[in-house]
Amino acid sequence: MSSLNELLKTKGQNLRRVTTRVTLPSGRVFHEGDGVAVESEQSYGFVIDNTPDLQVGQVEEGLFVASQDVANDAELIKQYGITHVLNVAGVPSQKLLDLHYLDVHILDLPEEPLSCHFAKCFEFIDEALKNGRVLVHCNAGVSRSVSIVVAFLMCRRQKSLCEAISQVKAARPRAQPNAGFVKQLKMYESSILNNDSKPNS
DSSP states (O other): OHHHHHHHHHHHHTSOOOOEEEEOTTSEEEEEETTEEEEEEEOOSSOOOOSOOOOOEEEETTEEEEOHHHHTOHHHHHHTTOOEEEEOSSSOOOOOTTOEEEEOOOOOOTTSOOHHHHHHHHHHHHHHHHHSOEEEEOSSSSSHHHHHHHHHHHHHSOOOHHHHHHHHHHHOTTOOOOHHHHHHHHHHHHHHHHHHHSOOO
16 A cells, blocks of 8 residues: 555656646636636637628628628728618617618527517618618628528518528628527528418408
């Protein structure tokens, strides 16, 4: 038994001291070693992308989809003749002068219900297209805004889900609704088809 303890003690002396970096959800960072935790730098807990995404996707005449970077760029808004901005991100957007805005709070979570927002969003887009041009955006211009535009095309332009997604992706290659939104859009397509197949009463 004593030889085992001596062996462990000898081997332990040859081990290198290591520290473990721990990042909490709040962004606080600690380095732990020898049972002691020392707080170090502040971190955000996610990768910060400082490169603006200024790609504007024209889905059809007067209808655009993009990231929040475009919505905050006065020169691009002027260049594309945008008169209305539909923001479906979870936070209010910066407001530029002489534009019409609608902020709709949608989270980019698979379980977030989309259809309860359709009527309000579609009415805003319809109104904008009567005599103006509308930009639909979320944070990244990938999931939420794309899902709303896809649903709009399905409802107002009688496009299938596949056709609508293809049309939006052609305009905005980064378009990729999250899996839950795709599932909801499939259900929405089915509800449209079921309503169309019902005889008029």
